[in-house]
Amino acid sequence: MSSSEGYILNAVQTPGPLLPVYRSIREGADTRDDIEADTGVKAGLDAALDGLRLLRMVGREDDEYYAEDYKWDVGTETWSFKLTALHNLAQECDPGNWGKQASVLLNYRYLLEKDIQYFENNEQGLYSDIDDWYSEIGYEPSSRQGKITHNHNKFANWTRLVHFLGLVHKVRGREHTVYPDPKLVRTSLKLAVDDRGIDVDGTPGIEIGQYLRWLRHNLLSVETTSKGDIPEGLARVLLELVRDGDIKLVEYGDAGATGLGGVPPYEGIDSEANTITLA
Template identity: 50%
Template structure:
């Protein structure tokens, strides 16, 4: 893990500029001074946005000119594909023991999903201290700068909440409070991408795909973590999928989800309906 590379929770305080920056570079505005003139960003906003895009692996630089990295997915929605590609880039580096430095973005989320943190305030010292201790002690993820180990604090956790909101992983409720809930659009898109045109997708196979491509979350003792189980429930309710028993694979549990039509008692497979 590089000590010289920036740390995205320090770099990117406000993620909103990164999409206009990416689009401008993709249009051929590739020099720093041209980007500043094109977008009207001040130096700090421009630097934060460019560094954030580089740490998200969305742009590169060669001979003083920036270039974009192609989207990993094509779902027909440019904004969604931009966010999905950021998650994909982060997920590719979010594997131990050789953790990428920016793995922190997804590891914080992994902790919240797998420990059923439904709501949090972005200045909750106790929570981010537990997360910091968890990924060091259990996963051996220990981000470093030239000054030593990088630990979570209020500013970093605030920046994480803004980035997670932008990426569709959480949403702000009131004040500092946020709900840990990915957007239904993100989960529906991930199901369709994982199914790759097939009508049926094993739930275990879906989570293997998620872990490799978007979110490093795993089944907990054969059970879907509650926040994701609730989203699958909503997709069933809306007529997008069914959760069915198919083949001889064992059933997968759905944490905190009531039974209803469209969810088999021994469900182990996602049926994509529309």
């Protein structure tokens, strides 16, 4: 982990310009002046460029910018961008070899694991607890000035970034709820099935444990609870997808069952479900 590399919770204060700046570079603008002229972004341009570099979505060589390809093209520019950003952040989350930008997904993992469904983006007690947890898991981001910890600005920047990426949702003022966008989860299931899926009596599917491993490697740092359940924030989105007819949770094969934290019995969810099938 480099102490000289920038820190994304400092760099990205307003995520809105990230996509238009990335698009501009992807379409051929390769100097700062060209990007500014193409996008009209002025005051926040340097921050957007820094943020995109820390997200591993653009690079710079000989004062010229270039765009990295999307990890997946899922049919819409917005979600191709967000999923690629999440994928790149997931590569920072290697236990024992944490990348400096792992904080984005580790903060989210903490909220899911602790079943924190609501928070305020200036909640000092919460981000202090997260800093303590960082020490427990061996993640210690630093700069040339020393160890990096949260403050009001960093935590507010984090909240805006994960809101932009579809992981939390603003209720009012500083209050946010914690659950991933159903479109994100639905798309991730299709990608995971394409990559690691199985045939479930003629229907495409994936074992729940395999899906969670795929998520950790590709998009989100999600662990099961101490009871072996899917955290409630994700489990309730899976329930929503069942209600919408997009998926079923079934018992298939010999894999052990995985519970859905906080989710009551529901048609389309087997009591010993261990596999997700796509409609």
